[in-house]
Amino acid sequence: MPQISIEQSLHNSLLNAAQEVQKLHLLELFQLQPTRAETYRLDVSPIYLDYSKQALNQQAIEGLIALAEHKNLASARDAMFQGDAINHTEQRAVLHTALRNSERLNKVDAHTAAEIEHTKQRMLNFVDGIINQSLLGFTGKGITDVISIGIGGSFFGPKMLQSALEEQRASAINVHYLANIDGAQIKHMLKALNPETTLIIVASKSWTTAETQLNADAVMTWFKSHFSDQQAIKQHWVALTAKPQQAQAFGISSDYIFPLWDFVGGRYSVWSTIGLPLALSIGREGFESLLAGAASMDKHFCEAPLNANMPVMLALIGYWQQVYLGYNNLMVLPYSHGLKALPAYLQQLDMESNGKSVNALGDEIANSGPILWGAEGTNCQHSFMQLLHQGKQKAMVDFIVPAKGDPHYPAHHNMMVANGLAQAQALMQGKTTQQAFDELIASGEDETSAAALAKHKAMPGNTGSNTLIIDALSPFTLGALLALYEHKVFCQGVLFGINSFDQWGVELGKQLGKTLMSAIETQDLSQLDPSTQALLKHINL
Numbered sequence: 001m002p003q004i005s006i007e008q009s010l011h012n013s014l015l016n017a018a019q020e021v022q023k024l025h026l027l028e029l030f031q032l033q034p035t036r037a038e039t040y041r042l043d044v045s046p047i048y049l050d051y052s053k054q055a056l057n058q059q060a061i062e063g064l065i066a067l068a069e070h071k072n073l074a075s076a077r078d079a080m081f082q083g084d085a086i087n088h089t090e091q092r093a094v095l096h097t098a099l100r101n102s103e104r105l106n107k108v109d110a111h112t113a114a115e116i117e118h119t120k121q122r123m124l125n126f127v128d129g130i131i132n133q134s135l136l137g138f139t140g141k142g143i144t145d146v147i148s149i150g151i152g153g154s155f156f157g158p159k160m161l162q163s164a165l166e167e168q169r170a171s172a173i174n175v176h177y178l179a180n181i182d183g184a185q186i187k188h189m190l191k192a193l194n195p196e197t198t199l200i201i202v203a204s205k206s207w208t209t210a211e212t213q214l215n216a217d218a219v220m221t222w223f224k225s226h227f228s229d230q231q232a233i234k235q236h237w238v239a240l241t242a243k244p245q246q247a248q249a250f251g252i253s254s255d256y257i258f259p260l261w262d263f264v265g266g267r268y269s270v271w272s273t274i275g276l277p278l279a280l281s282i283g284r285e286g287f288e289s290l291l292a293g294a295a296s297m298d299k300h301f302c303e304a305p306l307n308a309n310m311p312v313m314l315a316l317i318g319y320w321q322q323v324y325l326g327y328n329n330l331m332v333l334p335y336s337h338g339l340k341a342l343p344a345y346l347q348q349l350d351m352e353s354n355g356k357s358v359n360a361l362g363d364e365i366a367n368s369g370p371i372l373w374g375a376e377g378t379n380c381q382h383s384f385m386q387l388l389h390q391g392k393q394k395a396m397v398d399f400i401v402p403a404k405g406d407p408h409y410p411a412h413h414n415m416m417v418a419n420g421l422a423q424a425q426a427l428m429q430g431k432t433t434q435q436a437f438d439e440l441i442a443s444g445e446d447e448t449s450a451a452a453l454a455k456h457k458a459m460p461g462n463t464g465s466n467t468l469i470i471d472a473l474s475p476f477t478l479g480a481l482l483a484l485y486e487h488k489v490f491c492q493g494v495l496f497g498i499n500s501f502d503q504w505g506v507e508l509g510k511q512l513g514k515t516l517m518s519a520i521e522t523q524d525l526s527q528l529d530p531s532t533q534a535l536l537k538h539i540n541l
């Protein structure tokens with residue numbers, strides 16, 4: 001008999017488990033194993049994960065854990081935390097975890113640890129100064145508004161957390177984010193702002209991002225049209241960057257430049273000085289608490305056994321659904337208006353990290369991370385959920401439900417929770433044609449039309465989901481939640497065999513964007529493909 005590799009044998013056993021599990025409806029899995037809800041859950045305060053509604057059995061879970069062990073997931077995790085250059089295509093360590101008070105877990109050298117702490121304190125002292133108005137604008141007025149110019153990782157995290165933590169504001173400062181290159185947005189934003197009381201932050205790790213540069217130039221022109229004095233720029237312009245010299249060359253004072261480092265990837269940078277605009281809203285304590293929440297998840301990730309490790313289990317469940325059940329979409333549905341921007345944040349985190357097609361050796365891989373999207377509940381129920389209930393496409397689903405809502409509106413919160421959990425139930429249970437028929441008869445329909453209508457009202461159900469109950473929208477909890485997803489994405493990168501920390505795919509669009517810009521400026525379209533030429537001619541710039 002030919003020998004098969006360990007990997008192949010693990011794969012075969014998982015294929016077998018998938019076949020077994022798919023013979024049964026989720027409701028039958030619950031009948032067979034009534035304790036699923038107690039068995040398939042993890043409680044890692046402040047997050048409770050229920051995965052009992054997933055099409056999983058013990059054989060699948062054991063097979064997945066064996067796969068994680070075979071892929072040396074724990075050593076890969078340790079390599080990240082100890083600062084190995086795991087981002088091998090850029091020869092960089094990946095140490096965003098070192099930014100969140102988890103020195104004990106990270107083996108960064110003493111000099112780097114001191115620099116991280118010093119930078120954080122500098123940033124938070126600055127935040128204190130702006131909030132308590134010991135730092136003032138050029139004309140002696142306090143700062144009321146901030147324009148934060150940045151895109152991608154220099155935008156999504158602070159913006160998303162700021163809206164999630166609106167209730168935890170520590171200041172009355174309004175932060176306006178300028179990410180996209182849309183003149184209409186700048187015009188409206190600037191029209192409403194007074195440069196005397198506005199602080200302008202340029203957040204760009206690389207200091208080369210075209211959108212950020214163009215926006216920074218436009219805002220600088222506006223600012224200089226009011227104050228051309230260099231001292232005014234010194235007091236109103238801030239840079240968050242790994243390229244301090246370039247920021248200085250742009251005119252920003254070194255006192256107002258807050259660095260980050262190569263070992264912090266853009267989409268992992270909200271914990272760094274990139275979080276400054278957020279800190280101006282939630283204050284020192286709020287920001288420290290965010291870091292502490294993330295650190296608590298780091299500790300759990302480093303210490304919990306694989307089968308009780310929330311990021312690991314979340315990654316394995318997703319891997320299982322994708323590779324063995326054939327799903328390729330992950331829908332994230334936060335039942336919270338405050339978390340409305342979470343899907344967009346997670347899109348960059350997951351898809352920029354795991355949207356790759358080769359492994360570390362450069363060999364083609366069969367699977368990469370999922371297509372991630374979503375929207376806040378209950379709004380999503382009135383748009384795309386219909387497709388999940390009755391359409392032919394299936395998706396993985398993460399429901400995220402805060403246990404506490406606004407105390408002034410208890411009925412709203414109750415309805416929110418009820419709807420989130422009801423959607424998970426509906427996806428699992430579905431409705432048989434017989435059930436639909438019986439309901440129609442009970443409502444007075446005659447038999448012929450009930451039989452016809454029942455077919456349209458039936459839904460298969462049997463769609464699994466994770467439900468994550470988070471205690472409330474607090475900085476600590478959200479720190480833990482984001483760290484959970486970061487580590488999940490990391491684990492899936494290890495399972496797929498890819499480097500989650502580079503993003504070469506983004507580069508081609510940037511290059512072509514530049515070529516097109518110069519074709520537009522020189523009006524020479526001759527080198528462009530016929531479709532692009534025709535489009536530009538039609539737009540007639």
Ligand SMILES: O=P(O)(O)OC[C@H]1O[C@](O)(CO)[C@@H](O)[C@@H]1O
Pocket residue numbers: 151152153154203204205206207208209212266267352503506
């Ligand atoms: O902070 P920077 O260097 O301006 O980059 C912004 C974003 O651009 C990207 O390189 C590509 O979108 C992201 O990884 C990054 O978060």
